[in-house]
Amino acid sequence: MKRKPTSDCFIFYVLLFFITAFVGWLWEVLLFLFTEHAFINRGVYEGPYLPIYGAGGFLLCVLLSHIRKKPLLVFVLSMTVCTVLEYLTSFFLERKWGIRWWDYSGHFLNLSGRVCLLGAVVFGLGGTILVCLFLPIYEKLYERISPKWRIITALFLLLVFIADGARCAMRPNTGSGISYSSDRSVLFR
Numbered sequence: 001m002k003r004k005p006t007s008d009c010f011i012f013y014v015l016l017f018f019i020t021a022f023v024g025w026l027w028e029v030l031l032f033l034f035t036e037h038a039f040i041n042r043g044v045y046e047g048p049y050l051p052i053y054g055a056g057g058f059l060l061c062v063l064l065s066h067i068r069k070k071p072l073l074v075f076v077l078s079m080t081v082c083t084v085l086e087y088l089t090s091f092f093l094e095r096k097w098g099i100r101w102w103d104y105s106g107h108f109l110n111l112s113g114r115v116c117l118l119g120a121v122v123f124g125l126g127g128t129i130l131v132c133l134f135l136p137i138y139e140k141l142y143e144r145i146s147p148k149w150r151i152i153t154a155l156f157l158l159l160v161f162i163a164d165g166a167r168c169a170m171r172p173n174t175g176s177g178i179s180y181s182s183d184r185s186v187l188f189r
Contacts, residue, residue: 008147008150011147011150011151011154012142012150013058013061013062014154014157014158015142015150015153015154015157016057016058016061016138017054017055017057017058018049018054018157018161019057019138020053020054020056020057020058020130021049021050021051021053021054021057022048022049023053023057024049024050024052024053024054024056024057025042025043025048025049025050025053026048027053028040028042028043028050029041029042032177036177038177040176040177040178041173041178042101042177042178043101043173043178044093044101044168044172044173045161045164045165045168045172045173046164046167046168046173047160047161047164049161052085052086052089055085056081056082056085056086056123056127057130059081059085060077060078060081060082060127060130060131061130061131061135063077063081064077064078064081064127064131065131065135068131068132068135068136069132071128071132074127074128074131074132075124075125075127075128076124077127078123078124078126078127078128078130078131079120079121079123079124079127081127082120082123082124082126082127083115083119083120083123086114086115086119086123087111087112087114087115090102090114090115091114097172099172099174099179100113100179101178101179102114104116104118104119107119
């Protein structure tokens, strides 16, 4: 990835965060739509984004963009980075609110129900697609958007996200299909 000026770099990554957070939300909504036959707005926030996916996408792009010509290495490192992020996020959310938003206890090779092998493999595949395929396309599309519209879009998304975060800090999104209950487990997150 080309080196961008610092101010533009911030906007570049803000927009990348929201794209990957939205794709993660869409992934989980569609997964539940097909498996549970119900629309479920997954995650702690109310908006159509899952910050864990945005943070994971940001980390993978920052840490792995320089090795995107080595997809096998990107796959292994994506598995590792995302699994650690998922474990730590699960731990934090449960400590903060006493709720589990996902539980892999019934899945093969899980660690305290917070992460599992299948989830790690899916994140490895997703990270490889993100870093090796999507990131070069995103860089080209980003350059085609005027700086003014990049800034306006990023600021709007940040303001909405901050307002949603403030509300959810007091009352996180919970309920049927959103947070874990003993009679079900989530396939991915």
